[in-house]
Amino acid sequence: MSKxxxxxxxxxxxxxxxxxxxxxxxLHSRTYAVKPTDFIGMQxxxxxxxxxxxxxxxxxxxxxxxxxxxxxxxxxxGKIADIKRGxxxxxxxxxxxxxxxxxxxxxxxxxxxxLVKVSKxxxxxxxxxxxxxxxxxxxxxxxxxxxxDTPKSxxxxxFDSSPLAPDYNIIFKGEGKAFQAGISVLKxxxxxxxxxNVNAADEVNPMFLNADGVQIxxxxxKHPVGNVGIQIHHIxxxxxxxxxxxxxxxxxxxxxxxxxxxKYDASKxxxxxxxxxxxxxxxxxxxGACVKTFTEGNLKNNHVRYVSGNVLTGESVGExxxxxxxxxxxTVLPExxxxxxMGWIAPTTNKLSFHRAFGLLSFLNGSKxxxxxxxxxxxxxxxxxxxxxxxxxxxxxxxxxHLLKAILAEDFDEMEELGLYEVIEEDFALCEFIDVSKxxxxxxxxxxxxxxQYS
Numbered sequence: 001m002s003k004x005x006x007x008x009x010x011x012x013x014x015x016x017x018x019x020x021x022x023x024x025x026x027l028h029s030r031t032y033a034v035k036p037t038d039f040i041g042m043q044x045x046x047x048x049x050x051x052x053x054x055x056x057x058x059x060x061x062x063x064x065x066x067x068x069x070x071x072x073x074x075x076x077x078g079k080i081a082d083i084k085r086g087x088x089x090x091x092x093x094x095x096x097x098x099x100x101x102x103x104x105x106x107x108x109x110x111x112x113x114x115l116v117k118v119s120k121x122x123x124x125x126x127x128x129x130x131x132x133x134x135x136x137x138x139x140x141x142x143x144x145x146x147x148x149d150t151p152k153s154x155x156x157x158x159f160d161s162s163p164l165a166p167d168y169n170i171i172f173k174g175e176g177k178a179f180q181a182g183i184s185v186l187k188x189x190x191x192x193x194x195x196x197n198v199n200a201a202d203e204v205n206p207m208f209l210n211a212d213g214v215q216i217x218x219x220x221x222k223h224p225v226g227n228v229g230i231q232i233h234h235i236x237x238x239x240x241x242x243x244x245x246x247x248x249x250x251x252x253x254x255x256x257x258x259x260x261x262x263k264y265d266a267s268k269x270x271x272x273x274x275x276x277x278x279x280x281x282x283x284x285x286x287x288g289a290c291v292k293t294f295t296e297g298n299l300k301n302n303h304v305r306y307v308s309g310n311v312l313t314g315e316s317v318g319e320x321x322x323x324x325x326x327x328x329x330x331t332v333l334p335e336x337x338x339x340x341x342m343g344w345i346a347p348t349t350n351k352l353s354f355h356r357a358f359g360l361l362s363f364l365n366g367s368k369x370x371x372x373x374x375x376x377x378x379x380x381x382x383x384x385x386x387x388x389x390x391x392x393x394x395x396x397x398x399x400x401x402h403l404l405k406a407i408l409a410e411d412f413d414e415m416e417e418l419g420l421y422e423v424i425e426e427d428f429a430l431c432e433f434i435d436v437s438k439x440x441x442x443x444x445x446x447x448x449x450x451x452x453q454y455s
Contacts, residue, residue, distance in 0.1 A: 126258065161224060
């Protein structure tokens with residue numbers, strides 16, 4: 001039965017620089033990259049190609065030594081330009097010098113009517129081989145799903161509530177057929193429901209509402225209402241021993257295109273956002289595109305930070321960095337490496353703060369003011385102060401502060417009892433934003449998840 005959930009906890013961060021509702025002509029990125037760091041849980045990655053090798057879109061170029069059945073493939077065709085490594089020769093990224101015209105590896109394709117007749121094992125084999133399996137994320141732990149599991153249910157969040165999030169009505173326009181094909185594939189992997197969770201307060205893309213074989217749930221509230229983990233908590237919570245899968249709408253579309261068109265299609269529409277962008281708008285591109293392709297000549301100043309993803313959970317990649325596998329936006333913010341006299345104490349209406357004791361007059365602006373915020377944390381890490389604020393921005397029946405302390409103490413029983421199986425980093429991103437102690441809260445959550453999974 002469909003559910004309607006209204007959340008009271010949370011906090012919206014209204015930033016300047018939202019993408020205009022138009023899509024630019026496609027820009028051809030000179031290079032594209034696949035980064036092992038995009039795939040949480042990949043601890044021992046290895047390159048399957050060498051510099052100078054020619055690849056097509058869908059050619060395997062990366063593998064996880066612990067699970068070599070899952071292929072990580074090239075998003076475009078071209079030649080391997082570089083294999084970057086860090087300390088102890090850790091693989092950081094594989095860079096492809098792209099062809100002007102994309103060539104694709106060929107896979108078996110089906111009509112929509114024939115697709116429902118294909119066996120689960122055949123679907124699984126093609127998904128693993130063609131590189132679309134990493135779109136499926138397992139809860140608990142938030143890692144690429146184990147293909148041997150049978151999830152109790154599958155969850156798809158049909159909206160994004162994070163700062164400057166792209167409009168799903170724009171980035172998924174015309175993708176209804178591929179989306180439905182992806183749903184038909186995913187239904188073979190679970191005996192439970194496929195939940196599509198939509199925004200109750202906004203216009204919903206018809207491809208979500210018209211999908212067959214799914215349960216539509218409505219959510220209303222402030223961020224992180226769009227986080228799939230928050231939605232799972234209020235629909236079908238994760239307990240010890242449970243397994244659920246989550247897939248982004250982009251992942252469902254990519255799975256559908258693989259079987260309808262017989263190719264690995266890494267094309268996507270992304271949003272270029274942020275207060276330092278001269279013309280924030282949407283662009284057609286491919287996963288792993290170079291950030292500079294979209295920002296060159298399109299910035300108000302050059303002293304900025306380039307983020308693949310949103311400001312709360314994205315990765316700082318630099319001007320010559322590349323778009324992450326799961327990212328559908330690039331955010332450009334002022335770099336906050338300057339000293340500010342009096343910091344948060346100075347009276348002003350131009351700072352956003354969850355705490356009324358800081359930023360003083362910011363709460364007088366109302367909810368519609370758009371803020372230009374830099375990356376300055378306004379302080380350094382200090383003693384963990386228990387303020388009760390975390391509980392106001394995490395709309396789940398858990399105790400965030402106590403859970404974080406249990407992780408720091410490496411208390412396994414407490415971590416389990418306090419709900420660590422239900423969360424991943426993004427669910428605590430607002431805690432990190434409002435933390436007066438300036439801790440890397442999301443890193444703490446990941447440490448806890450790794451302890452439970454690998455210990």
